[in-house]
Amino acid sequence: MRPPIAALVVLLLVVAALTVIGLGGVHAERVPQAVLNGEQQIAADTAQSVRTAIDVEASTVRRTANAYPATSASTPTTALQALTSARKAVLGKALLDPRTGKLLAAGGRPVPLAGVDVVQAASGHGAVPPRLVTSGGTRQLLYFARVTLPALQEDANQDQFQAPSRPDRQWLLVVCETLPALTTYGDGRSAEVLDARGTALATTSDGAASPAVTDSGLPAAAARAANGSGRDTDASGSMLGAATGSRRTVAGWAQVASATGPGDTDNLGLVVLTSRAVPTTTAAADYSRFALEAAGALAGLALLLGLVLHFFVQRPLLRLYLSAGRLARGATEDGPGAFEELFRPVPVHGFGELARIGRALESLRLQLLGESGPQELPARRGPGYRALAVVGVVVVACWAVPMIFMLNRADTATAVPVPVLADQQARTQVAANRIRQSLDQSYTDLSDVAAGLPGRSRAAQTEVLRHTLADHKQYRSLYLLDRSGGITLRVGDTPLRTLVHVPDGGGITTVNTSGRIPAIAAYAQVRAVKGKAPAAGVVLFGEIDVKALNSVLPRPKLGSVWVTNDENKVLAASVGYRAFQSLPDSGLTRLARATQGAPGAAGTATSAALRTSSGASVDAAAPLAQSGPTARLGWHVVTAEPAAALQIPAVQAEQRTMLAGILGLTLGAACLGWLHVVVIRPLRAVAVLVERLAGGDRRTVLHPVNHDEVGSVTRSLELMRQALAERDRAARSGHTARPSRSLREQTLQR
Template identity: 85%
Template sequence: MLGGVRPPIASLVVLLLVVAALTVIGLEGIHTGGVPQAVLDGEQRIAADTAVSMRTAIEAEAGTVRRKTHAYQATSTSTPTTTLKALTSGRKAFLGRALLDARTGKLLATGGRTVPLAGVDVARTASGHGEIPPRLVTSGGTRHMLYFARVTLPAQDDPDQDQYQAQNGTERQWLLVVSEALPALAAYGDGRTAQALDASGTVLATAVRGKASPAAAHSGLSAAATRAANGSRSDTDASGSLLGAATGSRRTVAGWAQVASTTGPGTTDDLGLVVLTSRTVPVTTTAADYSRFALEAAGALAVVALLLGLALYFSVQQPLLRLYLSAGRLARGATGDGPAASEELSRPVPVHGFGELARIGRALDSLRRQLLGESGPQEFPARRGPGYRALAVVCLVVVACWSVPMVFLLNRADTATAVPAPVLADQQARTEIATHRIRQSLDQSYTDLSDAAASLAGRSRDAQTEVLRQSLADHRQYRSLYLLDRSGGITLRVGGTPLRTLVHVPRGGGITTVNTSGRIPAIAAYAQVRAVKGKAPAAGVVLFGEIDVKALNSTLPRPKLGSVWVTDGHDRVLAASVGYRAFQSLPESGLTRLVRTTQGAPGTPGTATSAVHDTSSGPSVDAAAPLAQSGPTARLGWHVVTAEPAAALQIPAVQAEQRTMLAGILGLAVAAACLGWLHVVVVRPLRAVAVLVERLAGGDRRTVLHPVNHDEIGSVTRGLELVRQTLAEQDRAARSGHAAAPPRSLRENTLQR
């Protein structure tokens, strides 16, 4: 079905015309006016990243309250006051706290400010077995977050001992409710405003960075963002972008995102919170138009396609079809009888085309004369001119003259100016948000470990082992928990085998690395275990918790942020969103230089920075930021580095380069495929047939000609085999002593004449 000379030639023309059409469609679809789409997409992703940070903070706080309650060892003599104090001591974030009877809703104990419980059905809230999600409530015109946790106490034998014991049941259950302010909202990137909105569009919190003003609430963007969030379905990413009013040469762009889980049911889904970010960006006044270039390039390729089609039609297809008819006529004349066969052989074989077809035509005419007895075998010169293989190469070179400039020369994006400044600033802002998210994770690990270390003081070894096992079960980010004595030896361990190679007993607490080599970087949180007077000394003085690097790696990826790396103070990779080796250098030297530019004066944390680097795969939008300016990771000198290929962003200049290159590659691929097809089914068989027919005309009667394909060349081969058999019979007759005579039909025709 794919044989013959027609399909590859027709496919070449049609597919090149398709590539020309795709060139017009692809390049005309690039819009460069006003605000680039990459800027809108960047603002949407910044809002989504900010929403993720807020959701993480809410979920972490809810989890801390639940774990604190779960770890509390209540006794039958526990009172509401002592229980509330034990559950909420040491937490400065609580505005108010209350302990209620889970069945009756009776207030048992309070602390701090009054907890706004209006509208909270305590019995219904405490019922069930799942986690109680936090709620957003209003008190005195201010919105608060309420976090809940169940407190289960053992039953008492004597109900008179505790007036708060349930009248019917075997155990007491209380409900802990704590009130907190909304998690702190941060704006990232100079000139950006971030706002937290409730389901009605009311602004709950605002953060401003640099020279920016919270104008979004007055421009209708907050209402538009709330409507879009409320109308979004659960199967969407619950984020989007908006365009605000224009002021002079600048225009407001905004992004919104729901503070809800996009991967499944979460504790923040029912809060109705929406994050809105906005800033003003310069409006592009000089729009590049690629329509004319697209039409010119497509027109040139269409002309090339038609010219190649005509050239192949007149130089290959038509001569081959004529040769096919001539070979059939010669075969009929060699095997037939009567005047018709004589007439077939009496007509000379015309020589069409050049190269192999011309050689075959001349050899066929020689065979015709040999059949008539007019001549003997004829030798053909071994030196031959260019053939159809050279024609195929010339055709490929003609298409390459169009494709190669498209791939390497035309519409090349300038690395220094292709990426708009707002897109570069967005990459830097998203990198800062990534550092905040990683810092959140590490700080939470340190807080959890500090709580575990505090509960170890003054307890027996068995009790400490149970505490560590429970902590390991509650905090999945740890792979191993162990206690060190003053000499650095491990005295108690739960979980996996420690990866540490550095033996040291640090003071205080924080985050550190405990190895400098190996396949896996060992990042660990550590905290001191205090001694208690009057009790046996603790089994260890420092509690270490090695953080599973997979848990840290899972916090790094974000859509369109690119590759993300966490590096130590020597610019070696500790964690990454892509495959890496422990303690290896960053993959590009430009990234290492970028990290070093973030470093400020000695003793200062440095500032975030960004740049566009030219890599082997094209321009890359890169940014780096110090991991922390305060907290347990501040003195480590760690950085977060991101690199996103510009081709992945909707930047007009990069899109034009990418689509131009794609058109050139497609054109070259189509030409190579179709001309290769032509070479396989036409050129190569023609070369083989030309050699065989010249040998046959030179006297070789032994080589049997087998047709390989069922096409024109196969028919020519079958005809030549019939001619070979006829000539072989003549040669055998001559060797047996009889005169070589032409076919009977020819003798009769000669006698008649």
């Protein structure tokens, strides 16, 4: 009986203390933590874009080198020209002998190889990672790739190469390029790529020049923080910069390094720094007083419930337990002292079940004394202890329900700071740009493949498509269409297309309008070559695996991400979805429609704070592309981050208020339910049995179920039943008898 009551009081006091601690720690800062976190994530997204661009460029250089059809007649000059002729961003290029580092051929600007140990770099068996070098006072990237060709023996007297005389050997291709271009979003935001010393290698800004650019201490601080976290991770962080009037600079930094294992960017030591001046918060928000008032009210309720249960349940039950034991001793033990126990009346305490049991015990006492016979007790009236438990739950609910549903409710329209909305919009634009780059790269790769198909035999074309499918994991199927739309050559999985048509030109499209999986495909024309065998088809299609596209979407603290078509139907998502379904909330659909521009225009990004069925969220939508092969599709990227995941004071106060209410109601109901199970329900059963016993039922054996106060009362009642039954038998036989000691011992053991 005591543990449920003590637990109820203690746990409610703990909830009161947690309410003070939780709500008392919510304060409105000059720059909300959510703004700092948002800038950190923008820096991380920008760093990922830079990392992806470098990785793609490095893999493209290697793939081109691996696909080069070297022969014994190939010379360094012709090979270098063939390997780099299609690359417009190349500043300088060179072919080197990896064994000696000797320059075999060069083109464009001189390749800055000073400080690069070519022999050591090419000595390993894996891919040679890019290097960051200085040329003409600017920092540039060197990409390396091995070119395998038949062994060539150089004639000492002639500047030519003759037939092979040794096993295959390699050349080392070196391509020099500038750093990938930075793209920033958000008016007034600047972005910089820093080296390990904090020197800016590339800078860009969106909109008006930001005061953050003049905060010269931020780059050095970002470089120190990045160096302190190691060079082979994708660590990120945020900082506060200088204040100018009512605005303060917020900066985020992130390493350009792989988080999943060794990568091409790990040893470059590059750091991305983004910064923006945001208005500071002047409105104070302090929930300490509310926390104290709410905690005081709950503490008062806890003590009140504890006192009520102590005086109306615990004390009456203990007195009843003592009275039942006293009567059992008087009924079963010998001696004048034991018999005198029967002369003391049984006090009736409490109400409900305890009062019923007390009245029945008094009747049994009189029957044991022989002063009265069995008597029918009146039917119970009025509420019992179950009603008391229900009232206790209602009392706790009177405190908890307002905490859950009414108090400290955040106004979605004003609780989310404007910079947080701007950050969500900027991150959505970054996500759209990342998806666009992925789709554009798929189209570019497919166009390169389509350009190499004319003039080849069917078997050679099949081999090219197989190599392409193996090298480009984003494709699930590659196939050629003839002029009637029929598939003439296919590698990979069965196509998902339901639309049979032969489009002109090239780009990105969807080739189905229903089904379980959206079929997004890149396509390019296969040009006929005069004088050569015709191609097996006129259009090359590459269906993009939607799983590969879905894997590009998730980003930390961005929430759910959806890619929708021009009818706002979902094509890809970072969360579970059905193909071509609508967005999960009508507010998101309206937000996506708000980004749509005039006919033929791409539209503009937008953001808003919405309250949906799942709670408040910070949402944004952006067109997928302003230009390129995906611009005419009219697709959008929509994101929704729950406001509960952001460190916004008003939202935090709402969350913690609701949590306190839920905890108080749950623990209060659990403890009172525990009391009902172990005390109230057994008391109801004992009340029925003792009233039957007082009414003359001597055959029903009373078995104690629990080893507690109620169980002790039940054992005492069983002893009294046996004594009364033995007396009745003796009366029928004309003798007066009392229960034997052996019978009493058997009862106690049972």
